Amino acid sequence: MSIILDHVNYIYGQGSAYEAYALKDISLEIKDGQFIGIIGHTGSGKSTLIQHLNGLLRATSGSIYYNGEDIYDDGYDMRTLRSKVGLVFQYPEHQLFETTILADVCFGPMNQGLDKNAAELRAFEALHSAGIPEELFDQSPFDLSGGQKRRVAVAGVLAMKPEILILDEPTAGLDPKGRDEILDRLAKLHAEKHITVVLVSHSMEDVAKYVERIIVMNQGSVMYDDSPKNVFRYYRELEQVGLAAPQVTYLMHELREKGYAVSTDVTTVAEAKQEILQAMQIGLPKEL
């Protein structure tokens, strides 16, 4: 069970004055149960890439396989694909349209052909995992706070019970509290329900704490595809393409340069704390 991209290219507005080569020869595999971060500077092709995964954009050349089947085959059911690969767009709260939160979240399941009761059941479940309190279910989605609206929109996709959940910059424009809430919810979903999660972001800080694999995009190509630890080793190269490793990476490198026996491979603040405490117990470097 996986998505495989095989030499995928995509050009916007082919044949017009505004041709833009957005994806160049992308080959990668997204395995079941992974928690993946896609990182890249604005315009690097992240959004374009993920819209290929559920067939909203059709590759100019190359093929995409979902569970071994070529999604560009004649007669391949795109609608089923779209309910298996749930895609949450950037600023998903802009797509809310129903009069109540519950009805809006029901939109996806109803499109899947479920009856009203079954759809509402799904909506309840999804809204719970998104952390929306039940007394809000009958209110208008337009009265919510920014962070809540976004979580309702995520619930709208979750209610379709996708096998893979892809989110395009889910933390853009949220305050730190809203950001942590949404990322913690996603981590919980991944841990408890074992769905594959693909998180698109331009902030390493967001992603480092959660994901097991990072795909770095630069100008339409995959630049690195590895574990966070290995990707952050290239922190100087990342800077050149407008990205930055998490702050702890810089801290650990500087400590190392000063002669402390710390590992530079840590990616989160908690790990860094452990490393530093350990190094302190061993003692200060001789020359200081």
Added chain:
Amino acid sequence: MLRDITIGQYYPTGSVMHRMDPRVKLFGTLVFLISVFVYRGIVGLAVVTLFLAGVIGISRVPFRYMIRGLRAILVLMLITALFNLFLTPGEVLFSFWKLKITEEGLICAVRMAIRLTYLILGTSLMTLTTTPNQLTDGLEKSLGPLRRLRVPVHEISMIMSIALRFIPILTEETDKIMKAQMARGASFDDGNIIKKAKSLIPLLVPLFISAFRRANDLAMAMEARCYHGGEGRTKMKPLRYQGIDRAAYTVLVLYLLLLIALRVLL
């Protein structure tokens, strides 16, 4: 999908045409439209065609790209041509069943098709070589004298330029919302007409909300910068005629005179 419409789109090539003053191009379009209706005879047609071909050449907009814009009005052209072909009285060329094709009808149909094609090519050439902002600037300046008659020229052109500016933004927004709803299993193209109309609700509601939000933001931003209408307003890039613009005016006037002369003499 909405990107196929080329009428009203800007196509940058950096040619002389693109750098010309928008007022010249407005005047030129007007002259060309008049010429398409005044020309007479095969010589007149040749002059108009040469002129159009020359201008398209100077603009460096690919001809294939211009032709694409014609597809949008193909149906209209066919209908006009058919009506002309069958409904013009005169010398009968062929007839079958109750339909007659007359010589006059044939000539009329061809002439009409040529006129429509040239009209579209001529006007789309203007929008292809002029940004919407330049266009409204040109209009505002050209219509300036109407201000004496208390016509709110500045306001009208401001409304126009904002509207034009918002077309691509809203097109993009429509595309995005459509995709977002499709990701939730919506489909916009199956079912009967009532089902189709209903399927537009998840698209139109967010689109309207977003349009109002954007309008509100824009109004706020304009007010924050003390916008108060046209009174005493100066331009960052005031329109000024260059040598090339004067040359273009001369060519345009000569062109029009030539056609009128041809019409009178032939």
